[in-house]
Amino acid sequence: MGPEAPLHLRLAGVIRLSLGGGRGPTDAYVFDPHRLALPSWACALGEAGAPALLVSLDRHLDVVPPRRPEAVPDRTAGLRALDEHARWELDVRNYDHLLAAMEAGLVGDALLIARARPRGSFTGDVYQDTRGREHRLVVVPTVDRAAEAFRAPAPGDAVREVLERAERVLLDVDLDCFTTPSDADPTTVLPWPRSVIREFLLPEGSGPFWDAVLGKAVALTLAREPHHCGGLLASGELFRDVAQVLFRELLQAEPP
Numbered sequence: 001m002g003p004e005a006p007l008h009l010r011l012a013g014v015i016r017l018s019l020g021g022g023r024g025p026t027d028a029y030v031f032d033p034h035r036l037a038l039p040s041w042a043c044a045l046g047e048a049g050a051p052a053l054l055v056s057l058d059r060h061l062d063v064v065p066p067r068r069p070e071a072v073p074d075r076t077a078g079l080r081a082l083d084e085h086a087r088w089e090l091d092v093r094n095y096d097h098l099l100a101a102m103e104a105g106l107v108g109d110a111l112l113i114a115r116a117r118p119r120g121s122f123t124g125d126v127y128q129d130t131r132g133r134e135h136r137l138v139v140v141p142t143v144d145r146a147a148e149a150f151r152a153p154a155p156g157d158a159v160r161e162v163l164e165r166a167e168r169v170l171l172d173v174d175l176d177c178f179t180t181p182s183d184a185d186p187t188t189v190l191p192w193p194r195s196v197i198r199e200f201l202l203p204e205g206s207g208p209f210w211d212a213v214l215g216k217a218v219a220l221t222l223a224r225e226p227h228h229c230g231g232l233l234a235s236g237e238l239f240r241d242v243a244q245v246l247f248r249e250l251l252q253a254e255p256p
Contacts, residue, residue, distance in 0.1 A: 011039055011083060015256075022253030024214030025171060030256065034062065034094040034174055034223035039083035041106045041170055044219035047076050051108035053166035054098065055213050057201075058114040058174040059228070062095040063122045063137065070130045072103035093118075094225065099127060102135045107170070109136040109162045113146055114177070138162055147206035159209075169216040175235060176228035178242055189230050191238040198245045210250065220251070 014036055017028040029040035045052060056062070066072060071089065073081040082104060090096055095118045101107040117123075127135045138158045140146045149159040163169075178197050182188040192200070202210075229235035243255035 010079070011036070011043065014040055016043075017256050019220070019247075019251060019253040022247075022251045024251050025217040025220045027218075028220040028222060028256075030222045030224065032224045032226060033092070034225055035086045035090040035092075035097040037172060037221045037223060038086040038090065038097045038101055038104070038106075039079055040221050041101055041219070042075055042079050042082045042104070044170065044221075045075070045106055045168070047078070050167050051102075051105055052168040052170045052218065053162055053216075054101070054107045054110040054112075054170050054172055055163075055217075056098070056110065056112050056114070056172040056174070057143070057177045058112070058172075059176045059179060060095060060116045060118055060174070061112055061114045061121055061139065062098045062118070062174075063112070063127075064091070064095040064099070064118055064120045065122055066090065066096045066100045066103065069099070069103050072100045075105045094223075095121075099129075102127060102133070103129045103131070105131075105133075107135070109138070109166070111138045111140075111146065111159060111162055113140055113143060115141050136162060142203075143201060143206055143209070144203040147203060147209035150209040150212065151205065160212075163212045163216075166216055168218045169213055170219055170221065171213060171217045172221045172223075173242075173246065174223045174225055174228075175238055175242060176225050178238060179229055189228065191230060191234055191241075194241040194244060197242055198249065201245050201250060214251070222246075 015030040146159050149157040153160050178192045179189040226232050226235035247253050247255040
């Protein structure tokens, strides 16, 4: 009998990439439905160690509470349990995986760079999970605003605080972060050109913020979400442009 397959190969629909030679995380996990971030985070973190700070870039704030939060397996239940829960119990609209990861003990606090709030989203600044743990939710609309709050915090800014307190960081990107709904038809999204992607991800003065994030990042997760990005062909073209900026310019690694 041959050797046991690596755990990540058990995650159907998840592509694991090596990012060696760049800066920041050495591993990336790429998938389509964002709820597959849950088992990907479990694979990246293992069953030991403190929960990680999640730094997420998304068009939507994926903070709708799970339908049955008490049913989310703890991270000690293992990768298979969390993978099955993500596929069969989490919402197919892909907006409850973040709080599910808090319920599982994978994610502690979260720094959320997002612009839209789905119906039913948790609106507080602190989420208390069913096990009694409190999780801080820091929300800013753009990387530029996060970088400004990190460099020169105003009263109430918590970006620097949660980054400095974190031992490990999970960097999470949803491809639809780089789209805008059409004014003529809200069901149609407009992918951003590469120049706008670069301006959003790497605004002037964002170096110290990204140094703080990447210095503690243990993994990157990237959700392609084609149905939120104009379909398979449009999302493929957008992925190509985002990969050039995200991997080559920010992470200084070769794009996949």
